[in-house]
Amino acid sequence: MYRIIKKEILADSVKRIIVEAPLVSVNAKAGQFVVVMIEESGERIPLTLADTDKSKGLISLIFQEVGFTTKKLGLLNEGDTLFAVLGPLGKPTHSEKVGTVICIGGGVGIAEVYPVSRAFKEAGNHVIGIIGARSKELLILEEEMKKVCEELFVTTDDGSYGRKGFVTDVLKEQLDKIANAKDTNNCLVYAIGPVPMMARVADVTRPYNVKTVVSLNPIMVDATGMCGSCRVTVAGETKFGCVDGPEFDAHQVDFKELTERLSFFKQQEQECLNKNCPRK
Numbered sequence: 001m002y003r004i005i006k007k008e009i010l011a012d013s014v015k016r017i018i019v020e021a022p023l024v025s026v027n028a029k030a031g032q033f034v035v036v037m038i039e040e041s042g043e044r045i046p047l048t049l050a051d052t053d054k055s056k057g058l059i060s061l062i063f064q065e066v067g068f069t070t071k072k073l074g075l076l077n078e079g080d081t082l083f084a085v086l087g088p089l090g091k092p093t094h095s096e097k098v099g100t101v102i103c104i105g106g107g108v109g110i111a112e113v114y115p116v117s118r119a120f121k122e123a124g125n126h127v128i129g130i131i132g133a134r135s136k137e138l139l140i141l142e143e144e145m146k147k148v149c150e151e152l153f154v155t156t157d158d159g160s161y162g163r164k165g166f167v168t169d170v171l172k173e174q175l176d177k178i179a180n181a182k183d184t185n186n187c188l189v190y191a192i193g194p195v196p197m198m199a200r201v202a203d204v205t206r207p208y209n210v211k212t213v214v215s216l217n218p219i220m221v222d223a224t225g226m227c228g229s230c231r232v233t234v235a236g237e238t239k240f241g242c243v244d245g246p247e248f249d250a251h252q253v254d255f256k257e258l259t260e261r262l263s264f265f266k267q268q269e270q271e272c273l274n275k276n277c278p279r280k
Contacts (some may be wrong), residue, residue, distance in 0.1 A: 099186030106193025
C-alpha cells in the first residue's frame with residue numbers, strides 16, 4: 001500500500017497528492033510516469049511524476065478529474081492508501097546541453113513540463129518557459145516554473161491572466177528572435193499538453209527546422225509494452241508510448257491517428273460515469 005501524506009487543490013478539478021513510494025522516488029527521472037491503481041479490482045491509470053523527494057521517499061502526482069478513476073482518486077484524502085504504484089516507467093528525458101530550450105506546457109501538461117524544464121536547466125541550458133491554460137483559474141505551477149526558467153511567459157485563452165492567446169503565439173515570437181540571431185541549430189522545443197496544442201507546436205516549429213519533442217498521452221493498459229493499447233505512429237512506424245516513449249519527435253508523429261485513438265472509449269467512459277459517478 002502507498003500512503004497519501006498530502007493533498008492539495010491546485011485548480012478547478014486539478015489536484016496534487018504526495019505519496020510515499022521510496023523505490024519509485026529513488027529511481028525516477030524527469031519525463032517518466034507511474035501507473036496507479038486505487039484498489040486491487042480498479043483501473044490502471046498512467047500519471048506523470050511531477051516531482052520527487054528522494055531523501056524522504058516521496059513522489060508528487062498531479063491529475064485532472066476527467067474520467068471515473070481520476071474522479072475517484074480525487075476523493076481520497078491524506079492518510080488514505082493506493083493499492084499499487086508501478087514505476088518509474090517510460091524513457092526519461094534526454095536533457096543534454098543544447099543552448100536554448102523552450103519548454104511549453106498546456107493545462108495539466110504543466111505538471112510534466114516542470115521537472116523537464118528543471119532537468120534542462122541543470123544541464124546548463126537557457127530555459128524559456130511558456131505555459132498556458134483556458135483561464136487563470138486553471139493555471140498551475142507558475143511559481144515553480146519561475147524558479148527553473150530564465151524567462152517565463154503565461155497565456156490564457158480568455159485573457160483573464162497573462163497574455164490573451166495561445167502558447168504557440170509566444171512560441172513563434174521566440175523562434176523569430178532565435179532565427180534572427182541565426183541560432184536555431186542550438187535550440188530545442190519541448191511540449192506537453194492537449195494533442196491539438198502539441199500538433200500546432202509541431203506545425204509552428206517545422207519551418208524553422210528546430211528539433212521538437214512532445215510527450216504523448218496515448219491510452220495505456222499494462223504500460224509495459226505487452227498490450228499494444230498505447231501504440232502511436234511515428235515516422236511511419238508503430239511505436240509504443242509506454243516503452244518507446246512517452247517522448248517522440250513531434251515532426252514525425254501522426255497526430256490525426258493519435259486523436260482518433262484517444263476517442264475510442266469515450267462512450268464507455270461516459271456510461272461508467274453516468275452509472276457509477278463518484279460523489280463528494
